[in-house]
Amino acid sequence: MSQSAATLSSAPPFDETVANPVVGIDQTAGNFSYKVDYEFDAGTGLYENTVRYISSVKKEAPWILEFRLNALKKFLSMPMPTHWATKDLENINFDKIRYYLSQGQKPKRTWDEVPDDIKRTFERLGIPEQERKFLAGVEAQFDSEAAYSNIKDIVAKQGVIFANSTEALREHPEIFRKFFGKVIPTGDNKFSALNSAVFSGGSFIYVPPGVKVAQPLQAYFRINAENFGQFERTLIIADEGAELTYMEGCTAPKFSTSTLHSAVVELVALKGAKIQYITVQNWSNNVFNLVTKRGVAHEEAEIKWIDCNIGSRLTMKYPGVILKGRKARGEVISIALANDGQHQDTGAKMIHAADETTSNIVAKSISVGQGRSTYRGIVHIPKHLKGCKNNTECDALLINTNSRTDTYPAITIRGDRNYVQHEASVSKINEEMIFYMQQRGLTEGQAMSLAVNGFINDLARQFPMEYSVELKRLIDLEMEGSVG
Amino acid sequence: MSSLVIQDLHVAIGAKEIVNGLSLTINSGEVHAIMGPNGTGKSTLSKAIAGHPDYTITGGDVLLDGVSILAKEADERARAGLFLAFQYPSEIPGVSIANFLRAAVQSRMAEGEEIDATGYYKKLYAKMDLLKIDRKFTARAVNDGFSGGEKKRCEILQMAMLEPKFALMDETDSGLDIDALRIVADGVNTMRGPNLGVLMITHYQRLLDYIVPDYVHVMWDGRLVKSGDKSLALELEAKGYDWVKKELAAAVTA
Ligand SMILES: Nc1ncnc2c1ncn2[C@@H]1O[C@H](COP(=O)(O)OP(=O)(O)OP(=O)(O)O)[C@@H](O)[C@H]1O
Ligand SMILES: [Mg+2]
Helix, strand or coil, X not given: CCXXXXXXXXXXXXXXXXXXXXXXXXXXXXXXXCCCCCCEECCECCCHHHHHHHHHHCCCCHHHHHHHHHHHHHHHHCCCCCCCCCHHHHHCCHHHCECCEECCCCCECCHHHCCHHHHHHHHHCCHXXXXXXXXXXXXXXXXXXXXXXXXXXXXXXXXCEEEEHHHHHXXXXXXXXXXXXXXXXXXXXXXXXXXXXXXXXXXXXXXXXXXXXXXXXXXXXXXXXXXXXXXXXXXXXXXXXXXXXXXXXXXXXXXXXXXXECCEEEEEECCCCEEEEEEEEEECCCEEEXXXXXXXECCCCEEEEXXXXXXXXXXXXXXXXXXXXXXXXXXEEEEEEECCCCEEEXXXXXXXXXXXXXXXXXXXXXXXXXXXXXXXXXXXXXXCCCCCXXXXXXXXXXXXXXXXXXXXXXXXXXXXXXXXXXXXXXXXXXXXXXXXXXXXXXXXXXXXXXXXXXXXHHHHCCCCHHHHHHHHHHHHHHHHXXXX | CCEEEEXXXXXXXXXXXXXXXXXXXXXXXXXXXXXXXXXXXXXXXXXXXXXXXXXXXXXXXXXXXXXXXXXXXXXXXXXXXXXEECCCCCCCCCCEHHHHHHXXXXXXXXXXXXXXXXXXXXXXXXXXXXXXXXXXXHHCECCCCCCHHHHHHHHHHXXXXXXXXXXXXXXXXXXXXXXXXXXXXXXXXXXXXXXXXXXEECCCHHHHHXXXXXXXXXXXXXXXXEEECHHHHHHHHHHCHHHHHHHHHHHXXX
16 A cells, blocks of 8 residues: 555536635535545555554554554454344445545644645635634544644633644543543444544544633534545543533535445543534535444533534434433434435434433434434433433424334333433424415425424524524525425 | 406316306405305415415416416415415414514515515514514414414414515404404504405404405305395395305206
């Protein structure tokens, strides 16, 4: 395996002069790609050498290589979870995927230093502008590595560490190693094993005790190359009493072949800490998005996942919280929109492991056309615990008779000193409702978006403003596109 | 001056013909009342004019200011000035009245033109005051959990905000209590004038005491079988539909 240059995306070259020149978040979804020359390329297919190549270009310590090789063995030995999950997983061809592509391993600290061919992608997605407006720090990952990473001085001075995983492993090995792979063991599932073997990029965040980061930190994950697999690895540690909001956005161009995104995200909220993790994903519908996300909440800590899944061919993602300390709180707010040809298989896991822990799950799914959504949940409260509470609410909205929704809530509660509540509903946007809105002057597409936005309104209100606006815009685009 | 002309209209649902050769011309400034027994096709007529996709026009035409609207989508008809106050208004969970009406008002503006929020709320509050609707309602989801009467009042609020050329009001009086009926009627009377034509579907004379129609029509089996002035409604109230039925039978045998 050698360093090869000039690996091109096969999407049609993007014509700058024809494109909307407006920079900002109000661009159409990320369906564009620029030609980029990659200096580092692990080639196609997954072999032991692929893993060694990735580790060597990153100049990793021996324990990490060992960790990776071990994970590769696990990955190869584990079966696809098709006994419970969709058979579509079998269509992922691991031999045709490229596992590592980058222009270098060190992100730039200013946008000016970011190479033009990469910078224009992020400018078009509006990232530098958002950073100026309301973020405490940004990391922008392009294929395998972060191209840009910066944190505002005022935040850095408080001792907050915000880096990508490649850098963090080099610069903060002691703290990284202490928490890494502990919340989600390598063999948790086949895709967490895959990620553990080939991971690259993703954020590493450490917030010192008592530090409350006022503005959000954001990561943006961009896939640019065709037949590519993105495997970022994120580890966030909020020390005692610390508070943090982290947001991630993601896009990819629409290729005719499939792209794989398989991340692992681990959160650790120590005593009294609060982590809020917000995802607004907008994958193109050739992306297999198979992500494992889990956090551990210690005593009186709180972890809240807000997960908005729009786009992708197949998303399988069940953010979880292990409620490890007394009075820990966990929450998953999940919104999934499955349009034609898409399957959103999402849900939540709440593992209660201490007394008086509480969890809340609100999942709303929207299925359009042939789109399919599935909710899978696990709530586990063992018998010896007392004073635990869970509330689960799953609502599905169907936008025509072809779409399909399934709910698999598995709630295992033992003992009688705990309290759970579960509600589920399925509703339809019927023709009468659309006609009613059209009669007031709205087009069919506008009527559908309004109805969908109404359905998720109570959840979207909990988001930071910029993100609820972005979510609304994405839904408008999806719904406009879904009427004939 | 505008006109809404219904020419020999035939409307079917599936294979079943419901409206059966109905003709009627409404000019702006006029209020027409249509009365008729249950199931005779009154709501079908109003929804077909508004462009409901389930209703097939099998014959005839509907012209707004001389131009056929039948090829237009429901939303185009609405923006052209047609308003339907529904007999059974839909509920739209999660969408507030203020946002819904705002989107409706915005849809009538030119591309690129933005609604003036201050002016919009001022107008909305004025119309709510007119219809004695509590301002708290702006934050409530459209018709969601509304009482029957509240839904009807909300329809008239929308009509007042959207200022149509022609309003088709389908049993707006049903479900209203006595006070609400008067308030809604006062509201409609305020809107009444040279710029508005009204087609009012009702079963009860009482509404016509408040909103006095220029013309009254009786609908029977998908057609208008009798027309007259407001006195026809009084006669109907006194004699019932059997009277119309007998007259019809006599006319057929004669
Ligand atoms: N979607 C539908 N499918 C089948 N039949 C329908 C449908 N809508 C209406 N009909 C039938 O068409 C006929 C006319 O109905 P319509 O609602 O127009 O009557 P109406 O005159 O408004 O009655 P009411 O006074 O009770 O409101 C009825 O027999 C009704 O059952
Ligand atoms: Mg009716």
